């Protein structure tokens with residue numbers, strides 16, 4: 447008996463030490479795996495749907511859900527900012543669907559979209575459908591979604607107001623909030639079009655932008671230019687007031703006259719005149735032109751300064767030489783006088 451007890455105690459101690467070491471090892475391994483997700487166990491399947499205040503998100507595949515989780519998480523905050531900008535307090539709920547291919551995009555929309563379509567907000571189907579192209583980053587998708595969220599917020603306006611918003615105004619407001627980059631994709635220069643007298647009228651985009659991508663891109667850019675002009679000239683409160691008047695029965699044109707004193711056509715004339723300038727053409731075609739000019743000027747400063755310094759020094763040398771020569775001829779007598 448006297449020999450068995452220390453034997454059992456010894457084994458118990460050894461077993462405890464073994465347990466402790468296993469515990470520590472498991473902890474270390476799981477910590478390492480937590481920081482290296484690709485090397486760990488296969489991740490649990492991404493949620494096909496996530497619910498929020500307003501939107502239910504769904505994805506064509508699980509990778510999209512993981513890739514766009516940050517974009518989806520930010521959507522409600524962005525929508526609240528947009529609602530605050532337009533003073534909208536009614537909330538409309540719906541679905542946001544992210545898909546990978548044109549077939550799914552088109553079947554979700556229930557129509558064949560023009561080639562330049564990338565995302566659509568549909569009031570009647572209560573949905574926003576985003577086609578995530580392989581080359582598009584999550585940041586680009588976020589911009590696209592934020593653009594669609596402006597359409598969504600405008601769907602939440604009282605019917606009297608939202609039904610009287612021309613399509614170009616819908617797009618102009620959405621582009622002011624989040625430019626989806628259409629003008630860049632199709633190399634649109636509004637100033638070039640204005641110079642060549644090819645700038646379409648805003649009212650030609652009242653109900654549709656058409657199938658032709660370049661013309662649609664010009665329409666988006668022009669609508670954005672117009673809305674930005676109004677917003678810069680009259681401030682952030684203008685559209686709140688205009689929509690309030692529209693909810694009370696005024697048309698957009700009447701509401702604009704009420705709050706600014708000028709109609710759409712009068713404002714459009716000013717915008718078109720501003721665009722009709724070669725200076726603006728250079729700015730639009732060479733957006734880095736001015737930056738380059740500034741860099742060149744800054745780069746030249748030391749050379750010009752050095753040249754001026756050398757020129758001054760040369761003049762000084764000539765003057766000094768002439769002085770010395772005069773001193774040599776007359777200086778002797780002066781020196782004697784001073785002594």
Ligand SMILES: [Zn+2]
Nearest residue numbers: 593597617620
């Ligand atoms: Zn849009």
